[in-house]
Amino acid sequence: MTNQSYYQARELEEEWNEKMLAVAQESPVESGGFHILFDRSPDIFTIPKLTSYRYRCGGLFRKDEMLGYAIATFQKRYIYHQRLANVMYVGNMHVKEEGRGAGFFYRMSNFFFGGLDPDVEYFYAYIMENNEPALNLVNRRHPRFPDAPYAKKVGLISMVNILLTIPVRMSRKYTVRTATYDDIDPIVELLQEEYSIRFLAPEMNRDIFLRNLKQRPNFGIENYAVALTGNQIVGVCSCWDMTSFKKNRVLKYGVAFGMIRLLYNAGAPLLGIPSLPSPGEAFRDITIAEYAVKDREPAIMEALLRYAYNEFKRQEYHSIILGASVDDPLLSFTKNFYTKHVRSHVVLGSMQWEKLVEKENIPLIYADAVQI
Known part of the structure; x- marks a missing residue:
């Protein structure tokens, strides 16, 4: 069995809700000594529906075991000078302990970014300030996974x-x-x-x-x-x-x-x-x-x-x-x-590096308390 067939990215529809909530329960966030569960029960799809015009959910499987998942929501957001743009927010990412180190983001990159509508100008995500494993992956592209976007940290937000x-x-x-x-x-x-x-x-x-x-x-x-x-x-x-x-x-x-x-x-x-x-x-x-x-x-x-x-x-x-x-x-x-x-750091991504070159230390980044 090849490594590529060993891991598979699959579309997750709403019938996966209970299993997705169980994965989230197994993978709380650690921050400053806290172990925090961002509990989205009873329906993990409620917030994506409220904050987007379209969403897509994908899970990484090893054989028939789901190791983790993420949800991409497609939104219209302000970029610069009162200009609206189509963007994709990548959030609700949860990976079980046994799935860490399996290259979740890389293995899901074709699912989320391959063949994406060119009207989507940017991708963005939030990474908690002391989540070093995730921060170390920012803009670390891999030749085996050409669909992984360019990315950089562009600012800091706070949930107060x-x-x-x-x-x-x-x-x-x-x-x-x-x-x-x-x-x-x-x-x-x-x-x-x-x-x-x-x-x-x-x-x-x-x-x-x-x-x-x-x-x-x-x-x-x-x-x-x-x-x-x-x-x-x-x-x-x-x-x-x-x-x-x-x-x-x-x-x-x-x-x-x-x-x-x-x-x-x-x-x-x-x-x-x-x-x-x-x-x-x-x-x-x-x-x-x-x-x-x-x-x-x-x-x-x-x-x-x-x-x-x-x-x-x-x-x-x-x-x-x-x-x-x-x-x-x-x-x-x-x-x-x-x-x-x-x-949390705000990470901005694009399939074109030149669109990110001048994007750093962006002032007054919007911190969306509804979707975080």
Whole structure:
């Protein structure tokens, strides 16, 4: 038997959902002493459907054993100067321990990149900052696998976890309230203005906004909060409980944070806050799915987050999660909260190296908290 027939890349349809979730369970992510399971049960295809106009899933098999899989989602994203382009996001990549070292990415390269529609200008992926094995593969092309794309690291993003502990004071400068349907036009205008300057931000217009309201599970106009000065809407963010299909489980806390968790839980009854979950249990998280503020003013962003913080603390959530580029001045507001930052490299790929030559240290890269 040849090595090529020993390993096979196969298309995975939705009937593979349960087996794919089992592979993910066997391959948690390790970061800073944490072992984290990004649990996408009950349906791993929910997020790809919500974030793309088309998706494709492939698995690597050794004989009849699935060693791992990845999902490619095809999207329209902003690139430069308010220009939209077709891109492919490669995510939800999970490889079982016995499949590591088998060259998963190379062996899947023909499946995902061979004969790809030339309209797809770029590929992108996120790799956690301390995932050295994966980072060492960036732009390591192999003559046996000519369909592997050129790639390079182009920036850093952070998933900011804001723990909900003691109440915080509301902004005195801005009024924040729940959005209504009458607010849609100014909300869309703010989001369009923000997204058009953000590398890899999604397409946004009124039709897409209304489609999101209709298609997203457990989501409606009431999930948006707006900040006002006088009668003018100057900021917006959406607050979405995605835990029915997107959960974060810490399987192992690590020594340092394990001690912090014990102290935190000891004081939780006195503070009237929920205890941090035991290993394997899911956090109750709120995801900031979109946000935009006039003139990118950090004080407006802080006003929105203070409102969301108090609202969801009352509902006994553990944390709020939002994504940001690490160079984003809007992150300055986080100094007023207890936060944990999980940073990832943004890897950009293309079949043509010349399209990547000048792409490095890209400012204000969009960090998509919905799909990560």
